[in-house]
Amino acid sequence: MIDRLCDEARGHNTAVACFYFHSAAGKEQLATGMLGSLLKQIVSGMETIPEEISQAFQEQKMAIGGRGPQLSNIVKMLQLVTSSQPTFICVDGLDECAGVQQVRVLGALKQILEKSPDTRTFVTGRFHIRADVEKALAGQAICVSIVPTKGDIIGYLRARLGEDVTPDSMDESLEAEILERIPEKLSEMCVGSMTLRIPP
DSSP: OOHHHHHHHHTTTOOEEEEEEOGGGGOOOOOHHHHHHHHHHHHHHHHSSHHHHHHHHHHHHHHHOOOOOHHHHHHHHHHHHHHOOOOOEEEEOGGOOHHHOOOOOOOOHHHHHHHHHHHEEEEEEGGGGGGHHHHTTTOOOEEOOOOOOOOHHHHHHHHHHTTTTTTTOHHHHHHHHHHHHHHHHHHHHTTTTEEEEEOO
């Protein structure tokens, strides 16, 4: 999806930025880092960096220890750059974002969308965060459940098995077992997964 957005945005003065939350990163993935990453991606694609952003970073460099910008400042900079051009922000695995950081991310996205009418945000996460997203975005979220079919999973497995670099280690019995057991387990895990598209 990201590749398609980037291909379609090329040459149309449209920005695409994405971030992936991963549970293994735990407390290292803070809202400031996530939003800072989005800001960096968007600004790096601009022909000229807005003066307000350049000035803000110069001021931060002069602060004690060269500290990074605060969350509120990053949100303001994101509002500035996303309001100047159509922007797609993609956030994958929001359910992997820890506690208060998830609340901060959703709050920041809400503020960005309020100031940027041409921004579209696509967020994915498992079913249990749906209520939190809908509450935080006050009805701005359109939720679409996505559950892979058994055929989808088997098709994927067949493709991967076809790429096996040690095909001699696989016999028909083992392949049949893989194609039977894994789809059942994955279907159980994926039920209730969802994609959230947040329009402005």
